[in-house]
Amino acid sequence: MKQGNNINGRDFREMFTAATNWLEKSVSDIDALNVFPVPDGDTGTNMLLTMHSTIEEADRTPNGKISVVSQAMAKGALIGARGNSGVILSQIWCGLAQGLAGKDDFNGCDLANALSQASVMAYKGLSNPVEGTILTVIKDAAAAAQEQAAKDKNDVISVMEAVVNAANESVANTPRLLPVLKEAGVVDAGGQGLYTLLEGALRYLNGEAELMQFRKPQMIASNIPLTPLVFMAPERVAVEEIPFGYCTEFMLKGQELNPDKLRKRLKKKGESLIVVGDESTVRVHIHTLDPGNVIRYVTSMGTMHGVSIRNMDEQHQDFLEMQKQRAPATGVAIVAVVPGERLSEVFSSLGVTAVVPGGQTMNPSTKDLLQAAEQSASDKVIILPNNKNIVLTAGQVQSLTTKQVKVVPSKTIPQGVAALLAFDYEADFETNVSIMTEALSTVKSIEVTHAIRSTRLNGLSIKKKQAIGFLDGALIAVGDKTAEVVYEVLAKAEPDKADVVTIYYGDEAKEAEANAINETISTQYPNLQVEVVNGGQPHYKYIISIE
Amino acid sequence: MAVKIVTDSTSDITSDLAQKLGITVVPLTVSFGHESFLDRVDITTDEFYRRLAKESAFPTTTQPAPGAFIEVYDRLAKETDEILTIVISSKLSGTYQSATNAKNIVGNKCHIEVIDSAKVAMGLGLIVIAAAEAAQSGASLDEVMAAVNTRIPRSHLVIYFETLQYLAKGGRIGKAKGLLGAMLSIKQILTLKDGEIAPLTQRRSKPAGMEYMHSFVARFPKIEKLAVEYCTTPEDVDKLAELLSPLFPKEQIYQSTVSPVLGAYAGPGALAVSVLEAGE
Numbered sequence: 001m002k003q004g005n006n007i008n009g010r011d012f013r014e015m016f017t018a019a020t021n022w023l024e025k026s027v028s029d030i031d032a033l034n035v036f037p038v039p040d041g042d043t044g045t046n047m048l049l050t051m052h053s054t055i056e057e058a059d060r061t062p063n064g065k066i067s068v069v070s071q072a073m074a075k076g077a078l079i080g081a082r083g084n085s086g087v088i089l090s091q092i093w094c095g096l097a098q099g100l101a102g103k104d105d106f107n108g109c110d111l112a113n114a115l116s117q118a119s120v121m122a123y124k125g126l127s128n129p130v131e132g133t134i135l136t137v138i139k140d141a142a143a144a145a146q147e148q149a150a151k152d153k154n155d156v157i158s159v160m161e162a163v164v165n166a167a168n169e170s171v172a173n174t175p176r177l178l179p180v181l182k183e184a185g186v187v188d189a190g191g192q193g194l195y196t197l198l199e200g201a202l203r204y205l206n207g208e209a210e211l212m213q214f215r216k217p218q219m220i221a222s223n224i225p226l227t228p229l230v231f232m233a234p235e236r237v238a239v240e241e242i243p244f245g246y247c248t249e250f251m252l253k254g255q256e257l258n259p260d261k262l263r264k265r266l267k268k269k270g271e272s273l274i275v276v277g278d279e280s281t282v283r284v285h286i287h288t289l290d291p292g293n294v295i296r297y298v299t300s301m302g303t304m305h306g307v308s309i310r311n312m313d314e315q316h317q318d319f320l321e322m323q324k325q326r327a328p329a330t331g332v333a334i335v336a337v338v339p340g341e342r343l344s345e346v347f348s349s350l351g352v353t354a355v356v357p358g359g360q361t362m363n364p365s366t367k368d369l370l371q372a373a374e375q376s377a378s379d380k381v382i383i384l385p386n387n388k389n390i391v392l393t394a395g396q397v398q399s400l401t402t403k404q405v406k407v408v409p410s411k412t413i414p415q416g417v418a419a420l421l422a423f424d425y426e427a428d429f430e431t432n433v434s435i436m437t438e439a440l441s442t443v444k445s446i447e448v449t450h451a452i453r454s455t456r457l458n459g460l461s462i463k464k465k466q467a468i469g470f471l472d473g474a475l476i477a478v479g480d481k482t483a484e485v486v487y488e489v490l491a492k493a494e495p496d497k498a499d500v501v502t503i504y505y506g507d508e509a510k511e512a513e514a515n516a517i518n519e520t521i522s523t524q525y526p527n528l529q530v531e532v533v534n535g536g537q538p539h540y541k542y543i544i545s546i547e
Numbered sequence: 548m549a550v551k552i553v554t555d556s557t558s559d560i561t562s563d564l565a566q567k568l569g570i571t572v573v574p575l576t577v578s579f580g581h582e583s584f585l586d587r588v589d590i591t592t593d594e595f596y597r598r599l600a601k602e603s604a605f606p607t608t609t610q611p612a613p614g615a616f617i618e619v620y621d622r623l624a625k626e627t628d629e630i631l632t633i634v635i636s637s638k639l640s641g642t643y644q645s646a647t648n649a650k651n652i653v654g655n656k657c658h659i660e661v662i663d664s665a666k667v668a669m670g671l672g673l674i675v676i677a678a679a680e681a682a683q684s685g686a687s688l689d690e691v692m693a694a695v696n697t698r699i700p701r702s703h704l705v706i707y708f709e710t711l712q713y714l715a716k717g718g719r720i721g722k723a724k725g726l727l728g729a730m731l732s733i734k735q736i737l738t739l740k741d742g743e744i745a746p747l748t749q750r751r752s753k754p755a756g757m758e759y760m761h762s763f764v765a766r767f768p769k770i771e772k773l774a775v776e777y778c779t780t781p782e783d784v785d786k787l788a789e790l791l792s793p794l795f796p797k798e799q800i801y802q803s804t805v806s807p808v809l810g811a812y813a814g815p816g817a818l819a820v821s822v823l824e825a826g827e
Contacts, residue, residue, distance in 0.1 A: 349730040426738065500751040
């Protein structure tokens with residue numbers, strides 16, 4: 001489909017649906033670029049998920065006017081925004097929608113103006129805008145659009161071509177503007193993601209929809225010599241809504257039962273399926289919308305025992321009731337973003353009202369946080385993001401709810417715990433927000449993970465698989481032995497001024513090693529009270545708090 | 548004839564102070580198995596904790612029998628015709644019931660009033676001290692009662708716990724129930740709200756807990772009386788008094804021990820600070 005003339009809402013939606021599919025093809029490459037603001041390798045994923053929500057919302061409107069469609073897309077982006085890049089992308093969509101307001105369709109000049117508005121919004125959304133990122137790319141793209149539109153205001157394609165060329169150059173230039181990119185030898189991941197989207201949109205306009213299915217987007221090389229780097233392959237943990245229905249459990253007794261076959265058959269009938277047993281007895285657990293169907297199917301195989309069918313919607317209601325009862329007397333709910341079940345239990349045991357699964361490499365969306373805030377029994381909600389990359393997302397929740405929502409910007413798990421503990425049951429909402437925010441600085445956080453590629457960062461030369469240690473987000477130690485890296489970072493965290501050290505060991509760490517680290521630290525710093533907790537967190541072998 | 552002030556042993560008023568201010572303290576009872584001790588009379592806090600460490604069974608506590616109050620009322624009635632009894636929160640102990648029953652039995656021999664302080668420990672003790680001071684200066688029963696009633700909402704208690712297990716075992720955990728089972732070692736800081744134990748905040752260490760206690764006291768611009776108490780760690784009470792001295796003259800800070808009956812719930816290592824806010 002060749003589009004030379006004005007573009008309406010329907011075309012616009014198709015154009016960015018194609019662009020989103022285009023982006024999807026290079027998600028893992030973009031994730032691999034991610035070093036700023038934290039090298040967690042999830043920028044591509046976050047942008048893609050944000051775009052999915054953007055397109056979904058656009059699909060919901062039957063209206064073909066560009067003003068209506070772009071408005072829907074802005075809403076979808078805002079609700080689905082994940083991670084820093086997703087939040088900035090959502091600002092870009094808001095700007096585009098503002099720029100296209102009141103129009104049925106748009107020409108090249110309208111597009112240029114909308115892009116300028118998008119650039120302004122993107123910068124406005126950040127308290128501390130940094131150049132050499134997606135921000136610079138949208139700014140350069142918008143400037144190029146203005147220039148081209150001044151020459152020919154009617155030709156959308158020529159404006160888009162100018163936009164894509166300028167974005168390409170701008171991405172290639174990002175390492176010159178942002179030292180951390182230069183040091184790591186990569187271009188900015190968010191900028192690359194935006195370029196890929198714009199380029200995909202242009203290709204669609206040029207009628208390359210079919211061709212795009214067989215090709216892959218181009219990754220832009222820096223215009224200075226580079227070596228690529230990645231820290232961790234992003235782990236994708238879905239934060240999907242639990243499909244409610246009936247939790248169905250029973251024991252099946254019979255002869256020549258085949259658990260494997262049964263498992264295969266039941267798989268299509270529901271979720272969370274567990275089938276265990278042998279030829280004579282099989283235990284089945286399944287979440288299904290139609291328990292009758294499951295039971296009909298198995299009764300022919302043997303006799304059923306201990307049948308239990310529970311309505312999970314009711315269970316969910318009970319859970320909500322329980323949450324209401326748990327709400328402290330002050331009527332403030334605390335929502336925390338926590339990775340892994342074990343750490344979630346720790347947070348729950350310390351009094352959080354709701355845990356949203358997420359963290360490094362698995363940022364929850366604004367919608368996930370919004371949902372948790374909406375479901376809490378209280379009208380006043382405090383969010384603990386517990387990760388630098390989720391702070392911005394959390395900040396968006398307030399604009400989407402009538403509840404009072406405040407973010408206590410905890411950037412690490414230890415900060416989250418410190419803030420949570422500082423909660424004062426006798427203080428009011430505002431006071432608690434300030435008490436908890438103050439508590440963030442009472443704790444130092446150590447995070448230890450491993451590099452999955454060789455690189456240089458912060459003046460340290462890092463080899464693949466080596467342990468790397470961060471103190472309050474700054475990479476300060478690297479080594480072959482995880483424990484040695486722990487000691488090195490700890491020594492820089494003023495342990496002699498602290499009272500308590502808590503070691504949360506992750507799912508990749510061994511309890512024995514954690515205990516050995518405890519022993520060494522306790523011997524070296526006899527005044528410290530050291531505690532070892534099975535945090536079971538992904539990504540970080542050790543998270544350590546010093547307070 | 549001056550009003551006589553009666554309280555119970557959970558006010559943590561030392562015998563010296565009681566004597567000096569003419570306060571009669573009716574003891575509760577703490578028992579290990581079949582062996583019973585009158586609180587602060589038959590057993591000191593030190594002895595109690597030495598015993599607690601050795602015993603496998605959890606100690607039990609009992610309110611004073613109405614008879615204990617009757618005895619006190621009968622004796623005091625010979626010296627005065629007005630008695631004011633101020634006791635531990637009725638949500639924590641049946642002492643109020645015993646004192647009231649005793650009052651009804653003693654009848655018209657003497658004008659007796661019983662006030663449920665909704666407090667405990669020095670949170671109660673500071674109110675009792677203020678009442679005794681008013682009585683000593685010649686205030687009438689009505690005036691002393693007014694002095695007590697205006698002070699009840701101004702008396703604030705913060706208790707630092709090394710562990711909540713004693714409070715939970717003794718069934719006095721109140722609204723702090725949700726704090727049990729924390730998966731980190733946490734020091735709970737609780738208060739008394741509407742006469743019941745209620746959560747206040749949590750810290751990871753004793754120094755951080757003490758710092759919180761300091762910030763709690765610092766909230767009150769004007770302080771009438773201040774008290775610090777310990778269970779097993781007298782050195783902590785010195786530290787606390789030192790820490791609080793910029794807020795209130797150190798020599799005027801009452802220092803006491805948490806009585807054995809309360810100690811059965813507070814557990815070793817607990818510390819308490821009570822603030823009596825000055826009125827307008």
